[in-house]
Amino acid sequence: MEDVCAKFVSQKISKTRWRPLPSAALQPPDLFATGSWDNEDNRISIWSVGDVGNVGLNGEYQGEPQLLCDIRHNGDVMDMQFLDQERIVVASSTGTVTIFRHHQNNQTLSANQRWEKAHYHVDQDTSCGGATCTGVICNNPEIVTVGEDGRINLFRADQKNAVRSIDNADSSTLHAVTFLRTNEILTVNSIGQLKIWDLRQQRNEPSQIFSLTGDRVPLHCVDRHPNQQHIVATGGQDGMLSIWDIRQGTMPVCLLNAHEAEMWEVHFHPSNPDHLFTCSEDGSLWHWDTSTDVSEKPSFLHQGGRSTTYLSHSAINQSVVSAWLSNDPTKDRMEITNLIPNQTLSVNSLDVLGPCLVYGTDAEAIYVNRQLFA
DSSP, rough: OTEEEEEEEOEEEEHHHHHOOOOTTOSSSEEEEEEEOOSSSSEEEHHHHHHHEEEEEEEETOOOOEEEEEEESOOOOEEEEEESEHHHHEETSSOOOOEEEETTTEEEEEEEEEEETTBBOOOOTSSSBOOEEEEEEEEEEEEEEEETSSOOOEEETTTTOEEETTTTTTTSSEEEEEEEOOOOOOEEESSEEEEEEEEOOOOOSSSEEEEOOOSSEEEEEEOOOOSSTTTTEEETTTEEEEEEETTTOSSSSEEOOOSOOOOOEEOOOOOOOOOOEEETTSSEEEEEOSSSSSTTTOOOOTTOOOOOOOESSTTTTEEEEGGGGGGSSOOOTOOEESSOOOOOOOEEEEEEEEEEEEEETTTTEEEEEEEOOO
């Protein structure tokens, strides 16, 4: 793990996110944001990945991440997503959703827009009663938030009021949300359900409901395959990784034993989705590799979004199916690596972009690996 730079930051890190790259960019990501939780004074911070110009003998980068700027945040940072190159949307345990703007000319952060108590238990106007906003996802200019109040909000950047709120979307806590398509979102909840919502429909009902069978284990995180939008991964309280095919059935197509405690985040690699990453309360961060021939690792920077496929014998028309949907994805085609050999406290968040990984822990540290596929 000599490629990993650690930075100790004297605050528990709840979220880490790479700043998205401009569409034509060839260089690796160079800036990331972090949010903290369970501290008296929580902060949103912007970091540069260190001194890129200073390369060591073996081509490894020198220098630890450098703090560019930070700003106080009211409440725990529960989720965080970049809206664009300059704006970050943050979900708070107070129920408030804030857009912060990063001013790159003078390296400052400012609160750009705020929806007070976007999530609330009783009444939005009472002094207390805010409900934790647990998840946020952006598709500029649209922002969708979910919360422990079971509410789904659709906001638009630069609009003061919510475009739409589904007040009793769920009777249990919604833990995470992601876009399935432009007008459809996926949510996961505390009773093991995955739901699809069509935001064009005025009905306040999900268009589809999927669920774990047996024990209704709370689901904490969800991500969808970047190229094959019917493939969805979720993780939950039991540490299991579930892969779903939302075109068929109402149950996961496969359940994979993973972590020994809650899985907090799951992410397909955005341009190499044969690679998936999960992190957990048990202090581990796993890299799941389903690329067909593990011995011949492709050059990841030049691969673009080609997804490894194989022929499924069960498919009547021999259609090409993703490796994630094979009946036994672990057989001959999955390599799993724990990227943190000496695990201690919870790994709360991770993000992958290009050859780079960033993750944050309760051990008050952030880690950057810039040669993920070396």
